[in-house]
Amino acid sequence: MATRTPISRSIAAHAVLITYTLIALFPVFVIVINSFKSRRAIFNDPLAVPTAETFDLVGYATVLKQGDFFQYFLNSMTVTVASLFFVLLFGAMAAFALSEYRFKGNLLMGLYLALGIMIPIRLGTVAILQLMVASGLVNTLTALVLVYTAQGLPLAVFILSEFMRQVSDDLKNAGRIDGLSEYRIFFTLVLPLVRPAMATVAVFTMIPIWNDLWFPLILAPAEETKTITLGSQVFIGQFVTNWNAVLAALSLAIVPVMVLYLIFSRQLIRGITAGAVK
Amino acid sequence: MGALTLTNITKQFGTVDVIKGVDLTVEPGEFCVFVGPSGCGKSTLLRIIAGLEDATGGEIAIEGRRVNEVAPAKREIAMVFQSYALYPHLTVRDNMGLALKQAGQDKATIAGATDRAAGMLALGALLDRRPAELSGGQRQRVAIGRAIVRTPKLFLFDEPLSNLDAALRVQTRIEIARLHRELGATMIYVTHDQVEAMTLADRIVVLRAGRVEQTGAPMELYNNPANTFVAGFIGSPQMNFLKSGALGLASDSLGIRPEHLALSRDAGAIPGTVSHVEKLGGETLVYVRTDVHGLLTVRLFGEHDYTVDEAVHLTPDQARAFHFGADGLRLR
Numbered sequence: 008m009a010t011r012t013p014i015s016r017s018i019a020a021h022a023v024l025i026t027y028t029l030i031a032l033f034p035v036f037v038i039v040i041n042s043f044k045s046r047r048a049i050f051n052d053p054l055a056v057p058t059a060e061t062f063d064l065v066g067y068a069t070v071l072k073q074g075d076f077f078q079y080f081l082n083s084m085t086v087t088v089a090s091l092f093f094v095l096l097f098g099a100m101a102a103f104a105l106s107e108y109r110f111k112g113n114l115l116m117g118l119y120l121a122l123g124i125m126i127p128i129r130l131g132t133v134a135i136l137q138l139m140v141a142s143g144l145v146n147t148l149t150a151l152v153l154v155y156t157a158q159g160l161p162l163a164v165f166i167l168s169e170f171m172r173q174v175s176d177d178l179k180n181a182g183r184i185d186g187l188s189e190y191r192i193f194f195t196l197v198l199p200l201v202r203p204a205m206a207t208v209a210v211f212t213m214i215p216i217w218n219d220l221w222f223p224l225i226l227a228p229a230e231e232t233k234t235i236t237l238g239s240q241v242f243i244g245q246f247v248t249n250w251n252a253v254l255a256a257l258s259l260a261i262v263p264v265m266v267l268y269l270i271f272s273r274q275l276i277r278g279i280t281a282g283a284v285k
Numbered sequence: 286m287g288a289l290t291l292t293n294i295t296k297q298f299g300t301v302d303v304i305k306g307v308d309l310t311v312e313p314g315e316f317c318v319f320v321g322p323s324g325c326g327k328s329t330l331l332r333i334i335a336g337l338e339d340a341t342g343g344e345i346a347i348e349g350r351r352v353n354e355v356a357p358a359k360r361e362i363a364m365v366f367q368s369y370a371l372y373p374h375l376t377v378r379d380n381m382g383l384a385l386k387q388a389g390q391d392k393a394t395i396a397g398a399t400d401r402a403a404g405m406l407a408l409g410a411l412l413d414r415r416p417a418e419l420s421g422g423q424r425q426r427v428a429i430g431r432a433i434v435r436t437p438k439l440f441l442f443d444e445p446l447s448n449l450d451a452a453l454r455v456q457t458r459i460e461i462a463r464l465h466r467e468l469g470a471t472m473i474y475v476t477h478d479q480v481e482a483m484t485l486a487d488r489i490v491v492l493r494a495g496r497v498e499q500t501g502a503p504m505e506l507y508n509n510p511a512n513t514f515v516a517g518f519i520g521s522p523q524m525n526f527l528k529s530g531a532l533g534l535a536s537d538s539l540g541i542r543p544e545h546l547a548l549s550r551d552a553g554a555i556p557g558t559v560s561h562v563e564k565l566g567g568e569t570l571v572y573v574r575t576d577v578h579g580l581l582t583v584r585l586f587g588e589h590d591y592t593v594d595e596a597v598h599l600t601p602d603q604a605r606a607f608h609f610g611a612d613g614l615r616l617r
């Protein structure tokens with residue numbers, strides 16, 4: 008009996024997790040298999056995997072011919088990575104200041120920064136557009152990076168300051184006594200210990216940025232600044248939609264974000280706190 | 286001129302007074318132990334000495350120089366923490382050498398100092414490991430080594446043994462005492478454990494709620510406590526406090542150590558019943574319930590057979606008893 012309970016429990020847990028995984032992956036799976044099929048095959052049997060007769064790369068061919076798809080990719084990548092970098096850097100620094108230093112207005116500042124979690128940044132679209140027009144940033148990737156950095160910071164500060172509070176005071180104090188500057192303490196002692204939290208924040212920040220259609224459409228719709236999500240829209244028309252191309256574009260769009268996710272998820276799993284204290 | 290002089294140190298967190306005016310001089314080469322119950326402000330006081338916390342009022346001087354405004358790294362102190370606080374990304378060697386490296390010493394000096402400290406603590410074989418690859422006892426030895434490498438004017442220890450198991454605690458305690466003798470350095474050691482205080486200290490500072498209750502050599506505090514708090518805190522098992530009135534004495538309470546209460550089956554001043562017996566081999570502790578004085582502890586040497594609920598009589602050794610007034614102060 009002693010061993011049976013954990014086994015049955017683990018089977019149940021795995022059953023739930025596997026079911027969830029299947030449900031979550033199903034749409035992705037359908038998109039990917041259909042992207043390799045001819046137009047007729049897509050509509051005849053959307054759930055069938057591509058066979059010798061139905062296999063067709065026309066979607067990919069269209070995507071690669073149409074517009075400057077590689078450029079769109081690069082734009083999406085640039086915007087996502089740059090925004091992520093700034094969100095993590097500024098978020099972590101603000102979180103460190105809020106969790107480490109006692110100063111007047113610390114609590115108010117924390118609340119003010121956290122407020123952004125509850126107020127959608129899109130409510131300010133008109134003002135943001137006016138701001139970008141006034142500063143001549145319309146149709147630049149900088150505009151998108153700025154907006155996404157602002158969008159990602161509240162959650163980053165909120166999560167990271169919670170984690171930084173848990174970093175041992177003794178460790179930071181040992182650094183101070185040994186003559187490390189506050190920057191060294193932050194970068195070499197604290198940041199490595201909150202790496203799993205950083206990875207979590209990175210994943211939560213990255214995905215909405217990569218998938219966003221709203222701000223690219225409003226702030227940077229020019230050909231040379233189009234992101235992949237915006238670029239894919241050319242295949243969706245009011246009357247006809249080129250499904251092959253849409254599915255191929257979507258399948259391609261999954262790849263880079265998946266690579267980024269894999270990089271961060273390794274960090275998520277690798278807890279390197281062991282041995283720091285106790 | 287003392288190695289460390291504290292003058293009327295106060296500390297408030299918000300509106301809470303945590304340190305309420307501490308004056309203290311620590312002599313060069315002295316092993317000074319701050320002892321007191323949890324939350325009495327020992328760590329706060331140590332952190333003020335280290336410069337990790339600013340004092341609200343008062344002056345801190347190290348070797349006669351005022352250091353209130355001096356950064357921790359420039360105070361020439363070293364600190365050992367309860368949680369070891371080793372740098373997880375550095376090897377033992379680099380952990381120990383970091384302070385000297387930050388101070389701009391050359392490589393040969395750092396290597397020499399690290400090797401010498403490693404030799405004193407038998408850490409030679411561990412120098413290339415990372416903290417994660419060490420046991421708790423080894424980590425604390427590395428933390429002590431890191432302090433030695435700096436050759437500081439003042440060693441500060443904040444409950445360094447609390448995370449170790451009982452056997453390692455005794456061993457490391459002896460090692461710290463040996464280091465103190467060998468280095469002849471001034472050490473300030475914080476603990477809530479009066480046994481550590483008694484065994485290590487040249488001088489004990491008993492703190493309660495942010496105030497110094499009494500300072501003195503261990504035996505001075507043991508034989509000559511200034512008030513009921515110190516009398517109760519120093520010595521294990523705790524001193525018994527009897528109601529003087531019931532014994533026909535003028536004072537408010539009578540303090541008597543467990544070894545100075547005579548236990549008899551036949552006759553004595555205070556009747557009671559045995560409530561619990563602890564046999565430790567070398568000594569036997571008998572807890573006796575009395576009507577007037579509550580639960581009293583008696584310490585007997587050797588093995589004794591008393592059974593629970595047995596009727597017994599206690600007699601305090603008046604010559605070794607302490608008299609206290611209603612305010613808790615000793616009457617002499």
Ligand SMILES: Nc1ncnc2c1ncn2[C@@H]1O[C@H](COP(=O)(O)OP(=O)(O)O)[C@@H](O)[C@H]1O
Pocket residue numbers: 298303321322323324325326327328329330
């Ligand atoms: N940073 C802080 N902010 C507010 N109160 C604190 C802070 N640090 C310590 N205290 C309070 O000061 C008191 C003394 O703490 P401490 O010096 O750690 O006690 P000890 O080391 O003697 O157990 C405690 O009541 C604690 O709650």
Ligand SMILES: [Mg+2]
Pocket residue numbers: 327328329444
């Ligand atoms: Mg403490």
